[in-house]
Amino acid sequence: MRLVMFDIDGTLTQTVQADDACFVRALADVFAFRDVVPDWSTYRHCSDSGILAELFLRRTGRALLAIELATFQAYFLSLLTAAIEAQPFSAVDGAAAMLTHLSDHSKFAVSLASGAWEASARLKLASAGLHLPETPGAFADTAPAREDIMRASFASAARTQARESFDGVTYIGDGVWDARASRNLGYRFIGIARDPAKAERLYAEGASHVFENYLDADAFLAALHDC
Template sequence: MSEGQACAVIFDVDGVILHLTPPEEAAFFQALELVFGIDDASPDWDSYRARNDVEIVEELIETRLNRPAVPDDLIAFTDKYISLVDVAIRTGEIEVLQVDGIRDVLMALTQMENLIMGLATANLMGMAKMRLRHVGLNDFFKVGGFAEARGPKRQILRTTMAGLQDEKGNPIPKERVVFLGDNVGDVDAGLANGCGLIAFSEDRGKHQKLSDAGATHIIGSHTETLAVIEELLGRSVIG
Protein backbone atom coordinates (compact mmCIF):
# COMPACT_ATOMS: atom_id res chain seq x y z
CA MET A 1 0.00 0.00 0.00
CA SER A 2 1.21 3.51 -0.77
CA GLU A 3 2.55 5.39 2.25
CA GLY A 4 0.22 8.31 1.46
CA GLN A 5 -3.05 6.37 1.38
CA ALA A 6 -5.38 6.82 4.32
CA CYS A 7 -5.83 3.79 6.58
CA ALA A 8 -7.43 3.02 9.92
CA VAL A 9 -6.91 0.95 13.04
CA ILE A 10 -10.01 0.15 15.09
CA PHE A 11 -9.86 -1.09 18.67
CA ASP A 12 -12.23 -2.91 20.96
CA VAL A 13 -12.14 -1.35 24.44
CA ASP A 14 -12.36 -4.07 27.10
CA GLY A 15 -9.42 -6.45 26.99
CA VAL A 16 -7.55 -4.47 24.33
CA ILE A 17 -7.34 -0.89 25.65
CA LEU A 18 -8.70 -1.21 29.19
CA HIS A 19 -9.18 -4.02 31.65
CA LEU A 20 -12.78 -4.52 32.76
CA THR A 21 -12.42 -4.75 36.53
CA PRO A 22 -14.83 -6.52 38.91
CA PRO A 23 -15.99 -3.21 40.50
CA GLU A 24 -16.82 -1.84 37.04
CA GLU A 25 -18.80 -4.97 36.23
CA ALA A 26 -20.58 -4.77 39.58
CA ALA A 27 -21.71 -1.20 38.81
CA PHE A 28 -23.64 -2.46 35.77
CA PHE A 29 -25.71 -4.78 37.93
CA GLN A 30 -26.04 -2.19 40.71
CA ALA A 31 -27.54 0.24 38.19
CA LEU A 32 -30.00 -2.43 37.04
CA GLU A 33 -31.18 -2.91 40.61
CA LEU A 34 -31.41 0.79 41.42
CA VAL A 35 -33.28 1.75 38.25
CA PHE A 36 -35.46 -1.32 37.64
CA GLY A 37 -35.32 -3.37 40.83
CA ILE A 38 -33.69 -6.25 38.91
CA ASP A 39 -31.45 -8.03 41.40
CA ASP A 40 -31.01 -11.47 39.83
CA ALA A 41 -29.25 -10.68 36.53
CA SER A 42 -26.60 -13.20 35.53
CA PRO A 43 -22.98 -11.96 35.67
CA ASP A 44 -22.17 -14.29 32.77
CA TRP A 45 -22.14 -12.00 29.74
CA ASP A 46 -22.32 -15.00 27.41
CA SER A 47 -25.67 -16.06 28.91
CA TYR A 48 -27.52 -13.25 27.14
CA ARG A 49 -28.92 -13.29 23.61
CA ALA A 50 -26.45 -10.62 22.54
CA ARG A 51 -23.23 -9.49 24.18
CA ASN A 52 -24.22 -5.85 23.90
CA ASP A 53 -24.98 -3.55 26.85
CA VAL A 54 -28.10 -2.04 25.27
CA GLU A 55 -29.58 -5.39 24.33
CA ILE A 56 -28.72 -6.94 27.70
CA VAL A 57 -30.70 -4.21 29.46
CA GLU A 58 -33.59 -4.66 27.03
CA GLU A 59 -33.56 -8.44 27.48
CA LEU A 60 -33.64 -8.14 31.27
CA ILE A 61 -36.55 -5.69 31.19
CA GLU A 62 -38.48 -8.09 28.95
CA THR A 63 -37.72 -11.21 30.98
CA ARG A 64 -37.85 -9.77 34.50
CA LEU A 65 -40.42 -6.98 34.20
CA ASN A 66 -42.53 -8.70 31.53
CA ARG A 67 -42.76 -5.68 29.26
CA PRO A 68 -40.86 -4.29 26.30
CA ALA A 69 -38.15 -1.75 26.97
CA VAL A 70 -38.81 1.86 25.97
CA PRO A 71 -36.28 4.61 25.15
CA ASP A 72 -36.63 6.23 28.57
CA ASP A 73 -35.48 2.96 30.15
CA LEU A 74 -32.14 3.11 28.40
CA ILE A 75 -31.71 6.80 29.23
CA ALA A 76 -32.40 6.18 32.93
CA PHE A 77 -30.09 3.16 33.06
CA THR A 78 -27.26 4.88 31.18
CA ASP A 79 -27.40 7.96 33.40
CA LYS A 80 -27.30 5.89 36.59
CA TYR A 81 -24.60 3.49 35.35
CA ILE A 82 -22.26 6.27 34.19
CA SER A 83 -22.87 8.26 37.37
CA LEU A 84 -22.04 5.28 39.59
CA VAL A 85 -18.79 4.54 37.80
CA ASP A 86 -17.74 8.17 37.39
CA VAL A 87 -18.20 8.90 41.10
CA ALA A 88 -16.41 5.67 42.07
CA ILE A 89 -13.46 6.56 39.84
CA ARG A 90 -13.23 10.06 41.32
CA THR A 91 -13.34 8.73 44.90
CA GLY A 92 -10.80 6.01 44.19
CA GLU A 93 -13.20 3.10 44.66
CA ILE A 94 -12.68 2.15 41.00
CA GLU A 95 -9.39 2.40 39.14
CA VAL A 96 -9.46 2.44 35.35
CA LEU A 97 -6.66 0.10 34.32
CA GLN A 98 -4.97 0.30 30.93
CA VAL A 99 -3.77 -2.86 29.21
CA ASP A 100 0.02 -2.87 29.37
CA GLY A 101 1.64 -1.12 26.43
CA ILE A 102 -1.50 0.31 24.84
CA ARG A 103 -0.52 3.95 25.36
CA ASP A 104 2.78 3.35 23.56
CA VAL A 105 0.90 1.75 20.66
CA LEU A 106 -1.51 4.68 20.37
CA MET A 107 1.27 7.25 20.60
CA ALA A 108 3.21 5.47 17.87
CA LEU A 109 0.18 5.30 15.60
CA THR A 110 -0.31 9.06 15.87
CA GLN A 111 3.03 9.39 14.05
CA MET A 112 1.75 7.39 11.07
CA GLU A 113 0.73 9.59 8.16
CA ASN A 114 -2.96 9.54 7.21
CA LEU A 115 -3.96 7.03 9.87
CA ILE A 116 -7.28 7.26 11.73
CA MET A 117 -7.99 5.41 14.97
CA GLY A 118 -11.48 4.32 15.96
CA LEU A 119 -13.43 2.22 18.45
CA ALA A 120 -15.80 -0.72 18.05
CA THR A 121 -17.23 -1.82 21.38
CA ALA A 122 -20.43 -3.29 22.77
CA ASN A 123 -20.14 -0.82 25.65
CA LEU A 124 -22.45 2.16 25.89
CA MET A 125 -20.86 5.14 24.18
CA GLY A 126 -20.95 7.40 27.22
CA MET A 127 -19.41 4.75 29.46
CA ALA A 128 -16.62 3.86 27.02
CA LYS A 129 -15.69 7.49 26.45
CA MET A 130 -15.86 8.38 30.15
CA ARG A 131 -13.51 5.55 31.14
CA LEU A 132 -11.09 6.45 28.36
CA ARG A 133 -11.16 10.13 29.37
CA HIS A 134 -10.19 9.25 32.93
CA VAL A 135 -6.90 7.80 31.67
CA GLY A 136 -6.33 10.37 28.93
CA LEU A 137 -6.96 8.06 25.97
CA ASN A 138 -10.28 9.22 24.54
CA ASP A 139 -8.85 11.87 22.22
CA PHE A 140 -6.91 9.30 20.20
CA PHE A 141 -10.14 8.05 18.64
CA LYS A 142 -11.98 9.97 15.93
CA VAL A 143 -14.81 7.57 15.07
CA GLY A 144 -16.66 4.79 16.83
CA GLY A 145 -19.39 2.19 16.93
CA PHE A 146 -20.96 1.41 20.30
CA ALA A 147 -23.71 -0.66 21.92
CA GLU A 148 -26.29 1.84 20.66
CA ALA A 149 -25.69 0.45 17.14
CA ARG A 150 -27.30 -2.76 18.43
CA GLY A 151 -26.65 -6.20 17.03
CA PRO A 152 -23.55 -8.36 17.31
CA LYS A 153 -20.03 -6.99 17.14
CA ARG A 154 -19.95 -7.41 13.35
CA GLN A 155 -22.72 -4.78 13.14
CA ILE A 156 -20.92 -2.44 15.54
CA LEU A 157 -17.67 -2.76 13.58
CA ARG A 158 -19.58 -2.14 10.36
CA THR A 159 -20.91 1.10 11.89
CA THR A 160 -17.38 2.23 12.74
CA MET A 161 -16.03 1.35 9.31
CA ALA A 162 -18.86 3.25 7.63
CA GLY A 163 -17.69 6.40 9.40
CA LEU A 164 -14.09 6.19 8.17
CA GLN A 165 -13.11 8.90 5.71
CA ASP A 166 -9.86 10.29 4.38
CA GLU A 167 -9.02 14.00 4.33
CA LYS A 168 -11.05 14.47 1.12
CA GLY A 169 -14.12 12.79 2.56
CA ASN A 170 -13.65 9.55 0.64
CA PRO A 171 -14.43 6.28 2.43
CA ILE A 172 -11.46 4.19 3.53
CA PRO A 173 -11.76 0.72 1.98
CA LYS A 174 -11.81 -2.37 4.17
CA GLU A 175 -8.42 -3.48 2.78
CA ARG A 176 -6.86 -0.51 4.57
CA VAL A 177 -8.51 -1.18 7.93
CA VAL A 178 -7.21 -3.28 10.84
CA PHE A 179 -9.39 -4.29 13.80
CA LEU A 180 -8.06 -5.43 17.19
CA GLY A 181 -10.42 -7.49 19.33
CA ASP A 182 -10.13 -9.97 22.16
CA ASN A 183 -12.88 -12.58 21.82
CA VAL A 184 -14.51 -14.88 19.28
CA GLY A 185 -17.24 -12.34 18.57
CA ASP A 186 -14.53 -9.88 17.56
CA VAL A 187 -12.92 -12.49 15.32
CA ASP A 188 -16.29 -13.06 13.66
CA ALA A 189 -16.70 -9.28 13.25
CA GLY A 190 -13.35 -8.83 11.56
CA LEU A 191 -13.86 -11.76 9.23
CA ALA A 192 -17.40 -10.73 8.35
CA ASN A 193 -16.33 -7.19 7.48
CA GLY A 194 -13.29 -8.24 5.45
CA CYS A 195 -10.76 -6.05 7.23
CA GLY A 196 -7.40 -6.95 8.69
CA LEU A 197 -7.82 -8.70 12.02
CA ILE A 198 -5.62 -8.99 15.09
CA ALA A 199 -6.90 -11.19 17.91
CA PHE A 200 -5.40 -9.97 21.18
CA SER A 201 -5.42 -11.67 24.56
CA GLU A 202 -2.90 -11.46 27.37
CA ASP A 203 -4.30 -14.84 28.47
CA ARG A 204 -2.48 -17.16 26.09
CA GLY A 205 -4.79 -19.94 27.19
CA LYS A 206 -7.48 -18.28 25.05
CA HIS A 207 -5.38 -18.25 21.89
CA GLN A 208 -6.50 -21.65 20.67
CA LYS A 209 -10.14 -20.60 20.95
CA LEU A 210 -9.35 -17.47 18.91
CA SER A 211 -7.56 -19.59 16.34
CA ASP A 212 -10.46 -22.03 16.15
CA ALA A 213 -12.74 -19.06 15.42
CA GLY A 214 -10.63 -18.20 12.38
CA ALA A 215 -8.05 -15.70 13.59
CA THR A 216 -4.64 -16.04 11.94
CA HIS A 217 -2.85 -13.12 13.64
CA ILE A 218 -3.01 -13.76 17.38
CA ILE A 219 -0.87 -11.88 19.90
CA GLY A 220 -0.57 -11.77 23.68
CA SER A 221 1.22 -8.48 24.28
CA HIS A 222 1.11 -4.97 22.87
CA THR A 223 4.85 -5.25 22.30
CA GLU A 224 3.78 -7.24 19.22
CA THR A 225 0.95 -4.99 18.06
CA LEU A 226 2.75 -2.43 15.92
CA ALA A 227 4.66 -5.05 13.95
CA VAL A 228 1.45 -6.92 13.07
CA ILE A 229 -0.33 -3.70 12.11
CA GLU A 230 2.60 -2.88 9.81
CA GLU A 231 2.36 -6.34 8.28
CA LEU A 232 -1.38 -6.11 7.65
CA LEU A 233 -1.30 -2.58 6.28
CA GLY A 234 1.88 -3.14 4.29
CA ARG A 235 3.53 0.04 5.53
CA SER A 236 5.74 1.23 8.36
CA VAL A 237 4.17 2.83 11.41
CA ILE A 238 7.06 5.22 11.84
CA GLY A 239 9.53 6.33 9.22
Protein backbone atom coordinates (compact mmCIF):
# COMPACT_ATOMS: atom_id res chain seq x y z
CA MET A 1 0.00 0.00 0.00
CA ARG A 2 1.32 3.42 -1.02
CA LEU A 3 0.52 6.55 0.97
CA VAL A 4 -0.69 9.53 -1.06
CA MET A 5 -0.25 12.66 1.04
CA PHE A 6 -1.96 15.91 0.00
CA ASP A 7 -1.26 19.55 0.68
CA ILE A 8 -4.46 21.65 0.75
CA ASP A 9 -4.17 25.27 -0.46
CA GLY A 10 -3.57 25.30 -4.21
CA THR A 11 -3.51 21.50 -4.25
CA LEU A 12 -7.03 20.47 -3.22
CA THR A 13 -8.65 23.90 -2.86
CA GLN A 14 -8.41 27.07 -4.92
CA THR A 15 -7.70 29.18 -1.85
CA VAL A 16 -4.15 30.50 -2.16
CA GLN A 17 -5.08 34.10 -3.01
CA ALA A 18 -7.85 34.38 -0.42
CA ASP A 19 -5.71 32.72 2.25
CA ASP A 20 -2.76 35.02 1.56
CA ALA A 21 -4.99 38.12 1.56
CA CYS A 22 -6.58 37.18 4.90
CA PHE A 23 -3.23 36.32 6.46
CA VAL A 24 -1.62 39.59 5.38
CA ARG A 25 -4.63 41.61 6.54
CA ALA A 26 -4.62 39.85 9.92
CA LEU A 27 -0.93 40.71 10.33
CA ALA A 28 -1.74 44.37 9.71
CA ASP A 29 -4.88 44.51 11.86
CA VAL A 30 -3.65 42.47 14.83
CA PHE A 31 0.04 43.37 15.01
CA ALA A 32 0.31 46.45 12.72
CA PHE A 33 2.76 44.50 10.52
CA ARG A 34 2.42 46.29 7.21
CA ASP A 35 4.09 45.90 3.82
CA VAL A 36 4.27 42.13 4.17
CA VAL A 37 4.92 40.52 0.79
CA PRO A 38 3.35 37.05 0.67
CA ASP A 39 6.36 35.29 -0.85
CA TRP A 40 6.39 32.52 1.72
CA SER A 41 9.27 30.72 0.01
CA THR A 42 11.63 33.23 1.66
CA TYR A 43 10.74 31.97 5.15
CA ARG A 44 12.58 29.16 6.89
CA HIS A 45 9.38 27.21 7.50
CA CYS A 46 6.53 27.68 5.06
CA SER A 47 3.60 27.10 7.39
CA ASP A 48 1.19 29.42 9.19
CA SER A 49 2.97 28.83 12.49
CA GLY A 50 6.45 29.09 11.00
CA ILE A 51 5.78 32.26 9.03
CA LEU A 52 4.07 34.03 11.91
CA ALA A 53 6.78 33.12 14.44
CA GLU A 54 9.61 34.23 12.14
CA LEU A 55 7.92 37.45 11.07
CA PHE A 56 7.01 38.34 14.66
CA LEU A 57 10.61 37.83 15.76
CA ARG A 58 11.89 39.94 12.88
CA ARG A 59 9.51 42.82 13.61
CA THR A 60 9.56 42.83 17.43
CA GLY A 61 12.79 41.10 18.43
CA ARG A 62 10.99 38.63 20.70
CA ALA A 63 9.07 35.37 20.54
CA LEU A 64 5.33 35.30 19.99
CA LEU A 65 3.26 34.72 23.14
CA ALA A 66 0.58 32.03 23.27
CA ILE A 67 -2.16 34.62 23.85
CA GLU A 68 -0.95 36.62 20.85
CA LEU A 69 -1.01 33.49 18.70
CA ALA A 70 -4.56 32.68 19.82
CA THR A 71 -5.71 36.24 19.11
CA PHE A 72 -4.20 36.15 15.63
CA GLN A 73 -5.66 32.74 14.81
CA ALA A 74 -9.15 33.78 15.88
CA TYR A 75 -9.04 36.97 13.82
CA PHE A 76 -7.58 35.19 10.79
CA LEU A 77 -10.35 32.59 10.99
CA SER A 78 -12.97 35.35 11.15
CA LEU A 79 -11.54 36.90 7.97
CA LEU A 80 -11.65 33.55 6.18
CA THR A 81 -15.24 33.03 7.33
CA ALA A 82 -16.22 36.45 5.97
CA ALA A 83 -14.48 35.66 2.68
CA ILE A 84 -16.43 32.41 2.41
CA GLU A 85 -19.71 34.18 3.12
CA ALA A 86 -18.95 36.59 0.28
CA GLN A 87 -17.78 33.85 -2.12
CA PRO A 88 -17.53 30.17 -1.17
CA PHE A 89 -14.25 28.51 -2.07
CA SER A 90 -13.86 26.01 -4.89
CA ALA A 91 -12.03 22.72 -5.06
CA VAL A 92 -9.35 22.13 -7.66
CA ASP A 93 -11.14 20.49 -10.59
CA GLY A 94 -11.49 16.76 -10.12
CA ALA A 95 -10.13 16.75 -6.56
CA ALA A 96 -13.26 15.35 -4.90
CA ALA A 97 -13.56 12.44 -7.33
CA MET A 98 -9.84 11.64 -7.07
CA LEU A 99 -9.91 11.63 -3.26
CA THR A 100 -12.90 9.29 -3.31
CA HIS A 101 -11.24 6.98 -5.80
CA LEU A 102 -7.97 6.78 -3.85
CA SER A 103 -9.75 6.30 -0.52
CA ASP A 104 -11.70 3.38 -1.99
CA HIS A 105 -8.64 1.79 -3.62
CA SER A 106 -6.93 -0.98 -1.69
CA LYS A 107 -3.50 -0.04 -3.06
CA PHE A 108 -3.58 3.49 -1.66
CA ALA A 109 -3.99 5.26 1.66
CA VAL A 110 -4.71 9.00 1.79
CA SER A 111 -3.61 11.64 4.28
CA LEU A 112 -3.41 15.43 4.57
CA ALA A 113 -0.26 17.40 5.38
CA SER A 114 -0.87 21.14 5.30
CA GLY A 115 1.05 24.21 6.35
CA ALA A 116 -2.26 25.74 7.43
CA TRP A 117 -3.62 25.53 10.96
CA GLU A 118 -6.17 22.76 11.26
CA ALA A 119 -9.15 25.02 12.00
CA SER A 120 -8.59 27.13 8.89
CA ALA A 121 -7.68 24.09 6.77
CA ARG A 122 -10.89 22.27 7.69
CA LEU A 123 -12.91 25.46 7.07
CA LYS A 124 -11.47 25.82 3.56
CA LEU A 125 -11.98 22.16 2.74
CA ALA A 126 -15.62 22.26 3.86
CA SER A 127 -16.31 25.44 1.90
CA ALA A 128 -14.87 23.79 -1.21
CA GLY A 129 -17.14 20.77 -0.74
CA LEU A 130 -14.35 18.45 0.42
CA HIS A 131 -15.62 16.92 3.64
CA LEU A 132 -12.79 14.74 4.94
CA PRO A 133 -13.37 14.21 8.68
CA GLU A 134 -12.16 10.60 8.50
CA THR A 135 -8.97 11.41 6.59
CA PRO A 136 -5.86 11.40 8.81
CA GLY A 137 -3.65 14.44 8.67
CA ALA A 138 -1.33 16.91 10.29
CA PHE A 139 -1.25 20.69 10.20
CA ALA A 140 0.71 23.76 11.31
CA ASP A 141 -0.59 23.23 14.86
CA THR A 142 1.70 20.18 15.03
CA ALA A 143 4.98 21.87 14.07
CA PRO A 144 6.31 24.80 12.03
CA ALA A 145 8.54 22.71 9.74
CA ARG A 146 6.87 21.16 6.71
CA GLU A 147 8.93 17.99 7.10
CA ASP A 148 7.68 17.52 10.68
CA ILE A 149 4.09 18.07 9.56
CA MET A 150 4.56 15.43 6.86
CA ARG A 151 6.13 12.99 9.33
CA ALA A 152 3.14 13.48 11.66
CA SER A 153 0.76 12.90 8.74
CA PHE A 154 2.60 9.68 7.91
CA ALA A 155 2.30 8.51 11.52
CA SER A 156 -1.42 9.37 11.62
CA ALA A 157 -2.04 7.47 8.38
CA ALA A 158 -0.09 4.47 9.64
CA ARG A 159 -2.20 4.36 12.83
CA THR A 160 -5.39 4.61 10.78
CA GLN A 161 -4.27 1.73 8.56
CA ALA A 162 -2.99 -0.29 11.53
CA ARG A 163 0.44 -0.65 10.00
CA GLU A 164 3.94 0.56 10.77
CA SER A 165 4.92 1.68 7.30
CA PHE A 166 3.96 1.94 3.62
CA ASP A 167 5.46 0.70 0.38
CA GLY A 168 6.20 4.31 -0.52
CA VAL A 169 4.95 7.87 -0.11
CA THR A 170 3.95 10.35 -2.79
CA TYR A 171 3.31 13.94 -1.75
CA ILE A 172 1.00 16.12 -3.85
CA GLY A 173 1.62 19.86 -3.55
CA ASP A 174 1.78 23.15 -5.36
CA GLY A 175 4.73 24.95 -3.74
CA VAL A 176 8.48 24.73 -4.08
CA TRP A 177 8.58 24.16 -0.31
CA ASP A 178 6.43 21.06 -0.85
CA ALA A 179 8.92 19.71 -3.37
CA ARG A 180 11.90 20.48 -1.14
CA ALA A 181 10.33 18.89 1.93
CA SER A 182 9.46 15.80 -0.12
CA ARG A 183 13.05 15.55 -1.33
CA ASN A 184 14.37 15.93 2.21
CA LEU A 185 12.17 13.06 3.39
CA GLY A 186 12.77 10.83 0.39
CA TYR A 187 9.13 11.07 -0.72
CA ARG A 188 8.11 11.17 -4.38
CA PHE A 189 6.55 14.46 -5.41
CA ILE A 190 3.79 15.30 -7.91
CA GLY A 191 3.03 18.97 -8.49
CA ILE A 192 -0.24 20.79 -9.10
CA ALA A 193 0.11 24.02 -11.11
CA ARG A 194 -1.88 25.81 -13.77
CA ASP A 195 0.78 28.39 -14.57
CA PRO A 196 3.44 26.99 -16.98
CA ALA A 197 6.24 28.93 -15.26
CA LYS A 198 5.23 27.52 -11.88
CA ALA A 199 5.06 24.04 -13.36
CA GLU A 200 8.59 24.38 -14.68
CA ARG A 201 9.76 25.52 -11.27
CA LEU A 202 8.21 22.44 -9.66
CA TYR A 203 9.91 20.20 -12.22
CA ALA A 204 13.19 21.94 -11.45
CA GLU A 205 12.66 21.16 -7.75
CA GLY A 206 12.21 17.46 -8.48
CA ALA A 207 8.56 16.86 -9.40
CA SER A 208 8.14 13.64 -11.37
CA HIS A 209 4.92 14.96 -12.92
CA VAL A 210 2.93 18.22 -12.78
CA PHE A 211 -0.80 18.44 -13.47
CA GLU A 212 -3.15 21.42 -13.76
CA ASN A 213 -5.87 19.51 -11.92
CA TYR A 214 -7.23 15.98 -11.47
CA LEU A 215 -9.59 15.84 -14.43
CA ASP A 216 -7.36 13.45 -16.36
CA ALA A 217 -7.76 10.77 -13.72
CA ASP A 218 -6.09 8.05 -15.78
CA ALA A 219 -2.93 10.13 -16.27
CA PHE A 220 -2.81 11.09 -12.59
CA LEU A 221 -3.27 7.48 -11.44
CA ALA A 222 -0.61 6.35 -13.91
CA ALA A 223 1.77 8.91 -12.41
CA LEU A 224 1.06 7.51 -8.94
CA HIS A 225 1.80 4.02 -10.14
CA ASP A 226 5.03 5.26 -11.78
CA CYS A 227 6.27 6.64 -8.47
